Amino acid sequence: MTAIVLFMAGLAAIAGWWLSQQRLAAKPWLEEGSLGDFPGGGASLLPPAKIGLGVFLAVVGSLFALFISAYSMRMELIDWRSLPVPKLLWFNTVVLILSSAALQWAQRAARRDDSDNMLIGLLAGGISAVVFVIGQLLAWQQLNAAGYLPAANPANAFFYLITAVHGLHVLGGLAVLSRATIKTWRGVEVSRLRLSVELCAMYWHFLLLVWLILLALLTGWADDFAAICRQLLT
Template identity: 80%
Template sequence: MSAIVLFLAVVAVIAGWWLSQQRLASKPWLETGVIDDARGASSLPPAKIGLGVFLAVVGSLFALFVSAYTMRMELVDWRSLPVPKLLWFNTAVLIVSSGALQWARAAVGRDDGEGVLIGLLAGGASALVFLIGQLLAWQQLDAAGYLPAANPANAFFYLITATHALHVVGGLVALGRTTVKAWRGAEPAQLRLGVELCTMYWHFLLLVWLVLLALLTGWADDFVAICRQLLT
């Protein structure tokens, strides 16, 4: 349960920060001449709100995975599998993909259409390489005899990494639409929302993957032990 409690605490902090930016304590009936501007500055596009809700749900799903993983590994039949070294390369590629989309987001602010297109293409290509690398890692484990049904640790590894990969595939669909618009010559201002949404989603996927990698490699064991001590 420590992972769930930690995730909910992070969500609460983010929600509190977001609400603080919405001018909830303001008194619009006392303001003159700036009401429309205040509303425009504080309002968020429905797409961003929807993405935020979706990320909260997805984050809760992975938090449940992490919690179940940490509880299941305490049983005697748990046999940790060796993490393929290829995962480190895949992690680097995903970092590059997230960085490329951040580049595209910055290019939108500079009104640089060519930079936006380059960033989107680089981000999408890197994400595809990441997915291919994940498939190769699964093939390596399968060839070495680490089948999903052989051990609970194996089943969790395939379940967690496959679920993350499916979310990457879903992100590529949205990224592909935005990239097509950029390829067809859409102005950076018209691409702003799509690029920002893709960038937010990619940063989220990178953060989730880093947490999962720390868990699968055993780097998070000490942190999990500390959380358990704090909650007992």
């Protein structure tokens, strides 16, 4: 429940900031000059695609917040037996960090109209993401071989569910990233691909943040951090 409250509070803060930029308290009938002459009077500076992605990420974030809350409440019951986290997850985390960094590189190259480095960043980001997905499947295989099946314990089921949902979002991002990479390979002008690359980078940074939170939850770091915070507040 705490995770949901904190996430919703963050969304409310972002929404409040955005609404404050729309000059809701302004009196346009008292303004002089054209609509675009005063702050906030013109159209939104954000492209519709970025706004749409932001809404989508808010929905996805809410979904993972529900998973985290359910995980935290379910682990308090007596039949919960935590499973050992495969060491391969640490390698997968590094790979996902590299993927996010590669897309940030591609985004900066796109802003400089550098198609060569943009292509390198897109390829590196895509390949790293594929390695991440393969690594997650190998981690599943290791757990299955050790007898940690999804139906054996609620902790096992949550692990497979959470990592599977995150992996599906990575695969969805790969589909979009592949289109941008193919267009860049074919020599499409950077100006026409700049927004797509920025959206991919934004989406990848979000997936990395979500994965780091999930990893902290699965490894127990989140519980240790919460315990420290409670001690500091008492």
